[in-house]
Amino acid sequence: MSTDPIAARFARHTMTVLHEDGLYRHLRFEDPDGQYPFELITWPYNLVVKSGWTFHFDIDATPDMFDLFRRTAFPGEINPGYWSEKVRAGRDEIAGFNPDLFEQQVKQYVVHSIRHGEAPRGIGAEVTREIFEMGDISHEAGARATLTDFRYNDWDFGDLPEWDFSDYTPGFLHSCHAIRHGIDLWTTARKPATA
Secondary structure (H helix, E strand, O other): OOOOHHHHOOOOOEEEEEEEEOOEEEEEEEOOOOOOOEEEEEEOOEEEEEOOOEEEEEOOOOOOHHHHHHHOOOOOOOOHHHHHOOEEEOHHHOEEEOHHHHHHHHHHHHHHHHHOOOOOOOOOHHHHHHHHHHOOOOOHHHHHHHHHHOOEOOEOOOOHHHOOOEEEOHHHHHHHHHHHHHHHHHHHHHOOOOO
16 A cells, blocks of 8 residues: 555545446546545546546547556556646646745755855854745745845845746646556456456
């Protein structure tokens, strides 16, 4: 069983086949408590996942999208980097500002600057704590403004446009795990029973 908390959401899901005619499929998945239901809809070269978020994947090289998702990740795992490249609809929901990533990068930059003698004496944990308290860092514009405004003895955070605080959204990762789990359940249901 996966230790990923998102993947664990799907541990008790069962599958209902609403339609299946070759590569034309409409499958519904839900757990006994009705938690985290999702649907997978496929037709040649296309897959749509509806999981509270909707993403439409499209690739013209693979008629059966279930094969694509199986081939591009290890069993039971997801490949959000590659899969995100195949999203046709829902692209604006793939990645977004991640406050934890922002905090991690700020702390790493301060530590790097201290180790390499680029930061003035006295900068450290208290100063980084001040950064996280002085502005609204719950969104990217506020986080960037906070760093832009920060000065400590003429030291600043440098060339901020190069900083990237985005990561895959929880909705996209949830949908990737739903796809993987749904395909695994469908594949298991099609395997012949062993005597």
